Amino acid sequence: MTSLTRRSLLMTAAATLWCWPRCDRAVFPSSPFELPSSAENAQRAIARRAEVPRVFSHFIEHHPPLAYAHCPSLCETTGGKIICAWYAGSHEGSKDVAVWMSDLDRTDSVADRPISSDAPVDRVPDSEHRTWSPPRVIVDREIAVDDLDRYLRKVGNAVVFADAQKRVWLVYVTTALGGWSGSSLNARCSLDGGATWQPSQRLSLSPFLNVSELVRAAPVRLESGEIGLPIYHECVGQFPEMLWLRPTSDRLTVTKTRLTGGRTFLQPAIVPLGPDRAVAYLRNVSPARRIDYQETTDGGFTWSPPRHLDLPNPNSSVAALRLSSGSVLIAFNDSASSRENLTLAVSLDGINDWKRIAVLDEQPKELFAYPYLIQATDGLIHLAYAWQMKKIRHVAFNEAWVERRLSGEDGSAGERQP
Amino acid sequence: MIDWCYPLLVWALILGASTRGVQVLFRGLGPRWLPLLACAATFAPVRGLPLGRWLHGYNANFSIPLVAVLLGVILKPWLKRPLFNEQTDRASCWFGCVAGMSLYPVALGLGPFDLYSVGWQWPGVACVAAILAVFLIWRENSFGLVLLAAGVAWQVGCLESDNAWDYLVDPLYVALSFIGLILLLRQAARKQKPEAPSSSTKLSAAVSNGS
Numbered sequence: 012m013t014s015l016t017r018r019s020l021l022m023t024a025a026a027t028l029w030c031w032p033r034c035d036r037a038v039f040p041s042s043p044f045e046l047p048s049s050a051e052n053a054q055r056a057i058a059r060r061a062e063v064p065r066v067f068s069h070f071i072e073h074h075p076p077l078a079y080a081h082c083p084s085l086c087e088t089t090g091g092k093i094i095c096a097w098y099a100g101s102h103e104g105s106k107d108v109a110v111w112m113s114d115l116d117r118t119d120s121v122a123d124r125p126i127s128s129d130a131p132v133d134r135v136p137d138s139e140h141r142t143w144s145p146p147r148v149i150v151d152r153e154i155a156v157d158d159l160d161r162y163l164r165k166v167g168n169a170v171v172f173a174d175a176q177k178r179v180w181l182v183y184v185t186t187a188l189g190g191w192s193g194s195s196l197n198a199r200c201s202l203d204g205g206a207t208w209q210p211s212q213r214l215s216l217s218p219f220l221n222v223s224e225l226v227r228a229a230p231v232r233l234e235s236g237e238i239g240l241p242i243y244h245e246c247v248g249q250f251p252e253m254l255w256l257r258p259t260s261d262r263l264t265v266t267k268t269r270l271t272g273g274r275t276f277l278q279p280a281i282v283p284l285g286p287d288r289a290v291a292y293l294r295n296v297s298p299a300r301r302i303d304y305q306e307t308t309d310g311g312f313t314w315s316p317p318r319h320l321d322l323p324n325p326n327s328s329v330a331a332l333r334l335s336s337g338s339v340l341i342a343f344n345d346s347a348s349s350r351e352n353l354t355l356a357v358s359l360d361g362i363n364d365w366k367r368i369a370v371l372d373e374q375p376k377e378l379f380a381y382p383y384l385i386q387a388t389d390g391l392i393h394l395a396y397a398w399q400m401k402k403i404r405h406v407a408f409n410e411a412w413v414e415r416r417l418s419g420e421d422g423s424a425g426e427r428q429p
Numbered sequence: 430m431i432d433w434c435y436p437l438l439v440w441a442l443i444l445g446a447s448t449r450g451v452q453v454l455f456r457g458l459g460p461r462w463l464p465l466l467a468c469a470a471t472f473a474p475v476r477g478l479p480l481g482r483w484l485h486g487y488n489a490n491f492s493i494p495l496v497a498v499l500l501g502v503i504l505k506p507w508l509k510r511p512l513f514n515e516q517t518d519r520a521s522c523w524f525g526c527v528a529g530m531s532l533y534p535v536a537l538g539l540g541p542f543d544l545y546s547v548g549w550q551w552p553g554v555a556c557v558a559a560i561l562a563v564f565l566i567w568r569e570n571s572f573g574l575v576l577l578a579a580g581v582a583w584q585v586g587c588l589e590s591d592n593a594w595d596y597l598v599d600p601l602y603v604a605l606s607f608i609g610l611i612l613l614l615r616q617a618a619r620k621q622k623p624e625a626p627s628s629s630t631k632l633s634a635a636v637s638n639g640s
Contacts, residue, residue, distance in 0.1 A: 014569075021577060022563045028580030029559035032551065033591070039550065160433065160478055162486030187486035195489075213489065215590030218536050218545050219600060220488045248538015264591070269543040316541075 039266050040255050042235035043286030043310055047335065055335035055390055055410075062390075064412035068371075071095060071113050071143045071395075071403040079103055080111075081380075082227065083395035083403045084170040087387045088204040089177045092116055095395055096149065096171040096181060097403050103167075104190070109151035110169040110183050112205060113143045115405070143405070149208055150199060155185050158211035159197065162187055167194060170226045171205075174258045175236040179205050182214075182226050182240060192246040193222045196254075200261040209261040216254065216267055222246060227328055228280040229383060230256075231289065231311075239311055241279040241291065248272060249296055251279035253311050270305055270314045280331045281311070282339055282361060290361045292331050292341065293317060295324045300347035302329055304362060322356065322365055323347040330382040332392065333361070334410055342382035342394055345370070353379035353396055357417055368416035371406055372398065379404075433482075435587040439491040440481035441471035442499035443601075449502050461506050468503070490588045490595040493579035494521060494572075495602035513571055519613055520565060520572035525606025528598045548594035555583070555593045 047055070073080070083097035093115040100108030148154075156163050169183035179201040184194040196214045201207060216224045223246030230240040238256040243249070251270040256263045270279055276293040283289045287310045293303040302324040303317040322343060327350050329343040339361035345354035352373035356365040371394075372379040382396040391407050398404040445468035452458050471481035498521065501512040513521070535544040547553040558576055565573030576597075582588070583596045590596075 018566055018569070021566045021574065025562035025566060025573065025577040025580055026559045028577065028584055029555045029562065029593075030552075031584065033584060033586070160482045160485070161489075162483045213589050215490060215588070215592065215595065218490075218532055218548075218592070218594050218598070221490055221590070244538065246537065250538050252543070266546065266549040267543070268546055269541060272538045272540045272542075274538060314541075 038257075038264075039268070039312070040233055040235055040237040040239075040257070041310070042233040042237060044239075044283035044289060045232040045234050046283055046286065046333075052335050058390060060411075062409055062411035064409065064415040065391075066406070066408040066412045068404065068406040069143065070398065071097075071146065071405060073099060073111070073146055073402070076401070077101070079105075079108075079400055080402050081397045081400055082168045083381065083397065084172075084229065084383045085385045085393050085395050085405075086172045086179065087385065088114075088173050088179055090116075090204075091387060091389060092204060093385075093387060093393055094171055094179065094205050095143070095403060095405065096169050097395075097397070098167060098169055098183075099146075104165050106152055106165060108166055109148045110166060110181065111146040112149045112171070113146045114205060115143050149181060149205075150183055150211070152185075155183075155197065155211060158199075159185075159213055164188070167191060168225055168227055170229070170240065172230045172238065172240075174238060175232065176258070177204070178202055178258060178261075180256075180258065180263070181208070184225050186222075188222075191225060194225050194245070195221050196224050196226055196242065198263050200258075200263075202261065212262055214254075214263065214265050216242075216265065217244070219246070224252075224254075226254075227278040227381070228330065229385060231281050231283050233310075234286075239281065241281050242267070243277045243279065245277070247274075249274045249277055251276050251291065251293055251305075253279075253281070268312055271317055276303060276317060278328045279305075280329050282331045282333050284333060284337075284339075284361060286310075290331075290339070292320070292329050294326065294328050296326050300324055300326075302341075302343060306362075320362065320365070325349055328381045330384040330394070331361075332384040332386055334386075334392075334413065335390070336410065336414075340384065340392070340413060341365070342371075342384055342396070344380065350378045350380045351375055353382060355394075355413075355416075357413060366417060368413060372396075372404070374399075431585055431587055432589050435582075436485045436489065436491065437471060437479055437481035439496060439499070440484045441468040442496060442503060443491075444468060444471055446499040446502040449505070464503050488599070488601070490590045490599060492595065492597055492599040492602050493582050493587075494525065494575050494597065495599055495605070497521070497575045497578070498602065498605055515613075517571040517575075518609060520570050521575070522606045522610040522613060524561075524572065525598060525603050526610050528594075529600075529603030529606065532594060532598060533600070533603070545592065545594055548592035553593065554597065558593065558597060 077099045079102050080099040086094050096112045098110050163185045167184035171181050173179050181199045186193045197211045199211045200209045223244050226242050228241045230238045240254040242254045243251045250272050253268050255266045275297045278294040279291040281291045289307050291305045295303050301319040302322045305314040307314045325346050327344045331341045338357050341356050344350045353371045355369045356367045358365045377399045380397045386392050394406045445464040448467035449464040472479050562573050562576035579596045
């Protein structure tokens with residue numbers, strides 16, 4: 012074989028190998044955000060007007076208690092069951108930290124037992140409404156090491172969500188080296204609503220040793236069945252990203268895009284406002300101490316530069332949700348310096364004119380952090396957050412309660428919920 | 430399965446090449462087969478897993494050019510001539526430096542665009558890799574074959590990652606490329622430096638000047 016023939020064959024091989032599409036290659040989704048249809052929205056609006064304002068709350072507790080519980084997330088599975096996943100252990104980052112799960116069966120919930128909006132959240136006796144199942148471990152260090160066949164030091168933040176096929180996914184953080192900036196993301200799938208879990212899958216998302224990708228906020232669903240999961244990077248730079256997930260059987264195919272670069276923003280909470288339009292609310296680590304926001308008009312691929320909202324942020328996570336009225340509800344720490352309160356506020360357009368509707372918790376020198384909001388198919392809004400970093404508090408309310416608080420009919424809009 | 434074995438192989442090469450590096454540093458310390466023993470240690474079971482799989486926790490995605498560099502280091506004592514010639518080394522070092530400098534600052538947060546995400550797109554990094562591989566093979570530079578091998582690995586899915594960047598560069602390879610490039614440039618500078626005039630030349634110059 013002549014040199015020219017040999018070279019020609021090798022060149023053809025190289026070009027073919029690199030240019031031939033891989034059958035399992037990840038692709039960026041090009042589908043609009045999944046939103047309730049206008050008919051669904053109209054139905055919800057009618058139901059909202061007829062609804063009695065309801066609010067209830069309870070704690071998800073460990074028996075025996077654990078010293079540290081943090082970063083809850085919620086999702087609704089088949090039959091309206093609400094799942095909560097969080098991590099807990101002796102302290103943050105310890106080797107005994109595990110991701111725990113508990114579920115609230117809709118049939119047992121107080122949704123069937125309306126409470127007047129006058130009933131204060133924290134006066135509802137917990138014992139009366141404690142319907143969360145006893146917490147159980149779904150991932151700990153040993154399970155993750157066993158699944159991933161490699162050394163791991165600790166597990167951390169986790170987010171649980173369901174896809175269009177009602178498979179439940181858990182995306183969780185592990186680290187092998189260093190602090191949280193050395194984190195990598197992993198995924199586990201449950202095909203039976205969280206009862207049993209498939210082995211974990213490592214997600215490769217960063218060229219730099221595949222480290223420094225973390226998860227915190229709720230995902231957004233696309234009409235195609237794909238999922239946009241907000242994540243963030245913490246090593247050297249601190250910036251928000253969007254992870255695009257395509258669920259296939261019990262695995263995820265991933266790609267990602269960036270919201271903004273730099274060293275200032277973390278933990279984006281994304282709220283779709285239209286098929287291609289969404290707002291991302293950002294935790295701000297800069298001295299500005301304001302929640303920042305970014306907007307997209309192309310389905311989350313490009314975002315406007317971050318701008319300040321008229322809400323403070325003590326370098327803490329926020330959660331947000333679009334209500335059926337089109338308003339945006341946000342749960343945040345209403346302070347520029349501490350996480351001593353957890354507050355709800357509503358804005359008509361999600362950017363301007365925020366009205367505080369309730370303070371759910373407030374206590375000096377305590378921490379109420381990492382809120383997570385979802386709206387179930389029955390219209391009930393579920394909020395979970397770390398209560399004094401010792402247990403997880405769950406508060407549920409309906410849109411009628413939000414409207415009552417917003418209108419100030421009970422004379423308490425913006426005041427602490429007694 | 431292949432993405433389970435591949436990191437094991439790379440960790441074996443890393444341990445082997447490190448041992449070989451220590452041997453060179455200490456002028457032939459230990460027998461010639463010591464690097465091979467170090468390679469074999471990667472497969473030793475530790476609490477039910479090969480040692481290399483435990484090490485895998487620290488880095489999942491080693492690139493194909495790194496494998497080529499490590500193979501070159503380990504096989505050197507057994508081969509009559511180096512696995513890669515100077516021209517290939519130079520191409521490898523320049524590629525590692527340029528790719529690393531383009532990718533890492535952006536991936537770590539410089540600017541609003543993430544160059545790493547291009548590795549999932551087509552035509553993206555894969556297309557650039559194809560063009561570069563074709564060019565180098567045409568120029569009979571063996572680094573083109575390394576890029577061809579990276580294409581094979583990408584199609585087979587040797588790494589946990591689907592991103593084409595991960596098949597082409599990794600932090601260890603980029604670091605080695607920088608070191609290699611500095612050594613190559615220093616070597617080139619030495620070659621270009623004019624030789625110091627000898628005493629006989631000085632004498633003849635003095636004679637011709639009439640001093």
